[in-house]
Amino acid sequence: MKRLLPLLLSLCLPLFALAQEVSFDRYFSDATLRLDYVFCGDASHQTIYLQDMVRTGDWAGRRKHLGEPLLTGNGQIRVLEPETGRVLYASSFSTLFQEWQATPEADRVQRAFENCFQVPFPKIPVEVEICLMDIHNKPCATLRHPVRPDDILIRQQQDNGYQTKELAWGGSLEGAVDIVILSEGYTASQRRKFFTDAARARDALFAHEPFASRKDAFSIRAVFAPSQESGPSQPRLRQWTNTAVGSHFDTFYSDRYLTTSSMQKVYDAIGNVPFEHVIVLVNTPVYGGGGIYNNVTIMGSDHATFAPVLVHEFGHAFAGLADEYAYDSEGNDSIYPADTEPWEPNITTLRDFASKWQDLLPEGTPVPTPVDAIELQKDVRRIWHTLTPEVKASLNLKIGVYEGAGYQMEGVYRPVQECRMRINECEEFCPVCTRAINATIDYYTK
Numbered sequence: 001m002k003r004l005l006p007l008l009l010s011l012c013l014p015l016f017a018l019a020q021e022v023s024f025d026r027y028f029s030d031a032t033l034r035l036d037y038v039f040c041g042d043a044s045h046q047t048i049y050l051q052d053m054v055r056t057g058d059w060a061g062r063r064k065h066l067g068e069p070l071l072t073g074n075g076q077i078r079v080l081e082p083e084t085g086r087v088l089y090a091s092s093f094s095t096l097f098q099e100w101q102a103t104p105e106a107d108r109v110q111r112a113f114e115n116c117f118q119v120p121f122p123k124i125p126v127e128v129e130i131c132l133m134d135i136h137n138k139p140c141a142t143l144r145h146p147v148r149p150d151d152i153l154i155r156q157q158q159d160n161g162y163q164t165k166e167l168a169w170g171g172s173l174e175g176a177v178d179i180v181i182l183s184e185g186y187t188a189s190q191r192r193k194f195f196t197d198a199a200r201a202r203d204a205l206f207a208h209e210p211f212a213s214r215k216d217a218f219s220i221r222a223v224f225a226p227s228q229e230s231g232p233s234q235p236r237l238r239q240w241t242n243t244a245v246g247s248h249f250d251t252f253y254s255d256r257y258l259t260t261s262s263m264q265k266v267y268d269a270i271g272n273v274p275f276e277h278v279i280v281l282v283n284t285p286v287y288g289g290g291g292i293y294n295n296v297t298i299m300g301s302d303h304a305t306f307a308p309v310l311v312h313e314f315g316h317a318f319a320g321l322a323d324e325y326a327y328d329s330e331g332n333d334s335i336y337p338a339d340t341e342p343w344e345p346n347i348t349t350l351r352d353f354a355s356k357w358q359d360l361l362p363e364g365t366p367v368p369t370p371v372d373a374i375e376l377q378k379d380v381r382r383i384w385h386t387l388t389p390e391v392k393a394s395l396n397l398k399i400g401v402y403e404g405a406g407y408q409m410e411g412v413y414r415p416v417q418e419c420r421m422r423i424n425e426c427e428e429f430c431p432v433c434t435r436a437i438n439a440t441i442d443y444y445t446k
């Protein structure tokens with residue numbers, strides 16, 4: 001019976017129910033435990049395996065509200081006190097594996113995906129529990145395993161010799177959001193280009209609100225891992241290149257989807273610097289990239305839309321923002337079912353609208369909210385540059401409950417008509433996304 005309580009507490013219950021302030025210094029050392037897992041399965045089954053454990057450098061994450069993830073996410077990792085089941089640390093995330101589960105290939109094949117996570121290094125023997133959620137925000141796969149801090153097989157991160165440059169300084173590891181930008185597809189002779197491109201990435205982020213006003217909260221470090229060949233692989237052109245972390249286009253047979261499935265290579269390359277968020281900067285002029293919540297942002301460096309797309313993808317990866325677009329052709333009605341409120345802060349199914357932007361909605365606003373006439377007449381993406389500031393402000397700032405978001409034309413709603421999370425042409429995040437980004441910065445720094 002003594003084991004029953006921790007087991008009951010471990011079933012990925014809503015974490016706020018267990019929230020209680022945990023003393024960092026009592027339970028954790030000032031070091032980082034990297035945990036590598038393999039997520040395996042197909043469209044309907046998931047299994048998690050532990051692959052490796054690595055001790056890396058100073059802990060760059062938060063030291064307050066340790067047991068409370070900011071968002072539910074598509075998965076959670078938690079460090080538990082074995083005797084009581086008390087949550088000592090928790091964070092949430094999304095994965096490429098779960099995106100793949102929605103593809104046709106997952107109906108026919110079982111595949112495996114690498115994933116790496118960081119938790120503070122425990123002072124005492126603990127249990128770590130990692131779980132994946134289904135589209136109803138219910139746990140569908142869970143692995144729980146012990147970690148002993150004196151385990152001799154916890155690998156020690158070695159110096160990889162990669163050059164690092166500091167691009168922004170936001171203060172101590174405890175008080176700043178720590179971002180690392182990793183080179184991918186840059187040869188040894190392209191070192192200078194990488195550091196220039198990484199500085200452009202920093203400038204793109206800091207050119208957009210609310211990052212611009214909060215830039216003092218961010219530390220950004222760039223790590224140069226040389227590749228044998230220049231540029232990512234482009235499978236549709238039968239071009240495969242030998243690069244530091246094996247990035248490629250055509251992920252899930254989608255030509256613009258640039259990713260890497262070699263997360264262990266990514267974490268080995270950045271293992272000598274402290275970080276909480278990872279941007280993999282890929283040396284290519286071809287449009288492409290992606291952002292996965294608390295996992296990775298990956299972005300091609302030289303396309304004309306580099307800056308706005310990087311900021312959009314970082315919105316996914318940093319603040320868990322959903323895409324606010326939906327197009328007729330997509331027709332995927334299974335991602336956000338009507339009986340479940342999505343955990344992403346900037347979309348709603350109206351299942352639990354009070355948890356979203358109901359407090360910002362002007363009284364008397366009809367639900368769903370009709371769009372402005374210009375939205376019905378024109379494709380605003382094509383004429384955005386011709387619109388007056390007043391028209392842009394109406395589309396970007398007039399809060400409502402507009403139907404069509406999260407790839408679904410019906411049943412999913414967005415807060416404004418146009419936002420940085422909807423179209424590339426719109427420069428600004430909407431007020432709801434802005435609030436979510438500010439809340440995320442506060443979460444890491446206050």
Ligand SMILES: [Zn+2]
Binds near residue numbers: 324419420421430
């Ligand atoms: Zn938005």
